[in-house]
Each structure stands twice: as structure tokens, then as C-alpha cells.
Amino acid sequence: MVRRLRVAEAVRQEARSAGRAVRLARERPGRERDLALQSLKAGLAALIAWMIAGRLLQAPLPFIAPWVAIVLVRSTVYQSVAQALQQLGAIAVGTVLATAGGTTLGSPTSAMALVLPVTLLLGNWPRLGDQGIYGATAALFVLTSGDPSVEAATARLLESLLGAAVGVGVNMLILPPVHLRSTQAAVWAVIDEARQTLTAVADGLNGSWSHREARDWDERARRLFSLIRQARSALDRGRESTWLNPDRRNRAELRRRHGSFTHTVHVLEQLSDYLSDLTRTLVEASDDRTGRPRPEEGVTALYTRFLHDVAAAVEVYGELVTGDDRSARRRLRQAVDEVHAAQRRLRELLATKGAGGPESMALYGSLLVDARRVADQLLEEPPEDTM
Known part of the structure; x- marks a missing residue:
């Protein structure tokens, strides 16, 4: 039964x-x-x-x-x-x-x-x-x-x-296949998951987060690498769909967008590395067995603001590379400026937090390096000639 x-x-x-x-x-x-x-x-x-x-x-x-x-x-x-x-x-x-x-x-x-x-x-x-x-x-x-x-x-x-x-x-x-939408969807899937992961970490840090929550963030960050592999497969399939294809208009459109998508996947790989390093740092900081201190409340509050700014910039970045909204480039520049400003404030605060011993220096140094990495490497604008 x-x-x-x-x-x-x-x-x-x-x-x-x-x-x-x-x-x-x-x-x-x-x-x-x-x-x-x-x-x-x-x-x-x-x-x-x-x-x-x-x-x-x-x-x-x-x-x-x-x-x-x-x-x-x-x-x-x-x-x-x-x-x-x-x-x-x-x-x-x-x-x-x-x-x-x-x-x-x-x-x-x-x-x-x-x-x-x-x-x-x-x-x-x-x-x-x-x-x-x-x-x-x-x-x-x-x-x-x-x-x-x-x-x-x-x-x-x-x-x-x-x-x-x-x-x-x-x-x-008869309607020769050109895989532009599947490539665009695969890239957007990585962007959306990265944005949601950043938001989840930021919201969690704003409260009393546990070791289990930190492990969940870490697993979620690792899943991004699987999505990136799928995006790369979609890029390869999209490029292949232009070969021997008589549909000139769609073929030219995909070739025009392919460089932008390739650049985007590279940027998203950097973002995934950053998120993986960040969540691993938080896992170690929340594990009582490691003896590493947790970030102080003032640091987490500022870092939460920083992560929300990064998530917002990533969302605008996704609108720019997967859509045709030309105003997104201007909004992306504004979002990147906000990220850089938040990173500078975070750096000024963390510069005063290294005197608590080697463990504190390792914790805050890691957070600072991660912040600089995402500000300098992840939020790059796509090249003008590939859009």
C-alpha cells in the first residue's frame, strides 16, 4: 500500500x-x-x-x-x-x-x-x-x-x-538554433545566486549568527562554482551554435554578446573566490574549537552595509550584461563608487582592530583583503566593444 x-x-x-x-x-x-x-x-x-x-x-x-x-x-x-x-x-x-x-x-x-x-x-x-x-x-x-x-x-x-x-x-x-537565451540565462543564474548569497550573509551578520549558519553560507558559496561551470558550458554551446549557421542576424548578435558574457563569467569567478574566502573565514571565526575571535559588533555592522552595497552592485551589473538597458552602465558606476566608499570606511575601521593579538590580526586582515579584492576585481565594467 x-x-x-x-x-x-x-x-x-x-x-x-x-x-x-x-x-x-x-x-x-x-x-x-x-x-x-x-x-x-x-x-x-x-x-x-x-x-x-x-x-x-x-x-x-x-x-x-x-x-x-x-x-x-x-x-x-x-x-x-x-x-x-x-x-x-x-x-x-x-x-x-x-x-x-x-x-x-x-x-x-x-x-x-x-x-x-x-x-x-x-x-x-x-x-x-x-x-x-x-x-x-x-x-x-x-x-x-x-x-x-x-x-x-x-x-x-x-x-x-x-x-x-x-x-x-x-x-x-528552419529556425536554425542559436543559443543566446540559454547563455544569458546561465550567466544570470550565477549573478542572481551570488547576489542572494551576499544578501544572506549580510543579513545573517546583522544578527546573532551561529556556526551552523556560517557553514550554510559556505556551502552556498561553493555551489556558485557549479553554476559557473554550467555558464561556461553554455558559453561553449553558444559559440558552437554560430558555426555553419545561416542565420546571420542572430549569429552576429550572439558573437557581439559573447565577449561580454565571457568577461562576465571571469568576473563571477572572482566573486565566487571572494565569497568562498569570506564564508570560510566566518566558519572559522564561529567555530569555538579554532580559538579565533568573532568580528566585533561595530565591524559586522559596517561589513553588513558593505555586503549589501556589493549585492546591489552585482544586481546592476547583471542588468547591464544580460539586458539592453544602457542606463545600467551609469547606475553601475554609481554602485561601484558606493562599494569603494564602503570599502574605504571598512579599511579605516579595521586598521584600528589589529592590536588584539595574532588571531584578531588574522581575522580582520582576512576581511580587509577580501573587501579589497571584491572592490578592485569583481565589479569591473564589461568592455565597451563587447556590448
């Missing part, structure tokens, strides 16, 4: 997730709409390939063309072309080996025992990427069809070539 309830709840959760994805795809551009569009294009490519192979050319095995076409509508045009070449190579190898084995041995079972291990081994060749498995499946088609002749092999290769041409053509000519 309990297991059935769990299964029913899991099914409901999946249904809600699917419904949410459908709603998002309908309401606004994003990953969900991109996936829906790619699915529709793949279905269209399969249909076109089937009509050409089966109705127009009367191919002996018309399902091969749509089978190849449907898997070659990829997330970028470059991937479609590259994987088409890899898949055609794998299919050619499997077809030729199976045809040779079938005609030589005369027994599909014997040929299968000989050819399949070879094609599976060749499928691991790095040049074939993840398309190597199609060599073994092509060999299976040949050996189980009962007609391992040269004429049949030639027909299968031509049908595969037709399917690849249709799949690549549909992906290239």
Missing part, C-alpha cells in the same frame, strides 16, 4: 513537471520552447525523409532515411553536420563488414558472431564520437534482412545519406 502511494505520488510529480514544462514552452522563450521546437523539427525531418524515400524513390527499406534524419536534428547546426559525418561513417563500416561477412560465410548467424564484435569494437573509435553504435546496428539490419548483397548495401547507404541530408537541411534552414 505504501509503495503504491509512493508510485502514485511520483507519477503526479512527473505529471506536474510535464505540465509546467508545457506551460513554460507556451508562455515564453526558454529551454522548454527550444526543446519543443527541436522535437517538432525532428518529426518534420523524419516525415520528409519518409515521403522522399518511400513515396518518391520507392526505396526497399524506406524506414532507414527517417531513422537517420530524426536523430540528426541536434541542438546546433554544427552538431548536426559533425554527427551526420560520424554516423554515415559508422553505418558505412557496419554495412560493408556485414555485407562482406554475409556473402562470404553464407550464414547470418556465423556472420553475426564474427561481424558484431568487430563493429562494436570499431564503434569506440574516438573519431566516431557517440555515433559508433550505429555501425553495429547497421550490421544487424544487413544480416537480419536476409539480403547481404552489394546492391542492397548500396541502397541502404544511399537511404542513410538521404536521411542525413534531410535532417541537416531541416535543422539548418
